[in-house]
Amino acid sequence: MAWSERLVVRDGVRLACRDWDGPGQPVVLLHGLAGHSGEWELLAGELSSRHRVVAVDQRGHGASERRPEDVSRAAYVADVTAVVEQLGLRRPVLVGQSLGGHTAMLTAAAHPALVGGLVLVEAGAGGPNPEVAGEVGGWLDSWPTPFPSREAAAEFLGGxxxxxxxAAGLEEREDGWWPRFDREVMVASLAELTRRSFLDEWARITCPTLVVLAQSGFIPAPEVDEMLRQGPATMAVSVPRAGHDLHLERPEVLHGVLAEFLDGIG
Structure with missing residues (x-):
């Protein structure tokens, strides 16, 4: 099923969305830091036969507002609620990977009446870790931009x-292929997340919840254990032979897990 582009505006900030206007319970897909809505295309195409699927370019990313003044966690959450309300999505299931998963988690905690389910893909409650922002900044600085081609970018970014x-998230300019985000915005978007844990917010979630982790993922085992100990009733699944970007590595496995979860709460 083809998607159409939808534009949501909140406080002057443009949010670009891809809308697969399928039947059934809505599903909102939220990418990770420095990502883009196109990462979900295979998964969205599969889900759209039974669900209305909306993938969001979050603020600072992709086709959305590139340099928003506010990159707080609260701003990201308010964007999700604006997408849900302006597109008329009734109690959607929020599915987020990495930073997008953290945004989905905070949205479910703050607006329980708005959210019908929550899926965290390689995402957790976070915790004090000030080195992360510097590590991410260093990683982004290592990109040899502009890339001469998308193929060269894909090889550099892991093949x-x-x-x-x-690489699908890059834009072509006269001198080559560039990211559709600013490095400073990405680092600033991580700042609040690395200063404290959000376990209190996690504990307030009331909707059905699924945590999908990769065998070689980024979420520390103690963090996962603590989430399962004190959080909501949660299903947890580990995907073998996958890393942090498991939604790209093994989309067919993620689709199977998601489809079963969605059937169970439908």
């Missing part, structure tokens, strides 16, 4: 489906 997924 295979992961590299292709990241």
């Amino acid at each position: 295979g489906p992961v590299g292709a997924g990241w």
Whole structure:
């Protein structure tokens, strides 16, 4: 099923969305830091036969507002609620990877009446870790931009489906292929997340919840254990032979897990 572009505006900030106008319970897909809505295309196409699927370019990313003044966690959450309300999505299931998963979690905690389900893909409650922002900044600085081609970018960014997924978010200019985000905005978007844990917010979630982790993922085991100990009733699944970008590496496995979860709460 083809998607159409939808534009949501909140406080003057443009949010570009891809809308697969399928039947059934809505699903909102939120990408990770430095990502883009196109990462979800294969998964969205599969889900759209039974669900209305909306993938969002979050603020500072992709086709959305590139340099928003506010990149707080609260701003990201308010964007999700604006998408849900302006597109008329009744109690959607929020599915987020990495930073997008954290945004989905905070949205479900703050607006329980708005959210019908929550899926965290390689995402957790976070915790004090000030080194992360510097590490991410250093990683972004290592990109040899502009890339001469999308193929060269895909190879640099890991090759295979992961590299292709990241490279699909680039834009072509006269001198080559560039990211559709600013490095400073990405680092600033992480700042609040690395200063404290959000376990209190996690504990306030009341909707059905699924945590999908990769065998070689980024979420520390103690963080996952603590989430499962004190959080809402949660299903947890580990995907073998996958890393942090498991939605790109093994989309068919993620689709199967998601479809079963959605059937169970439908």
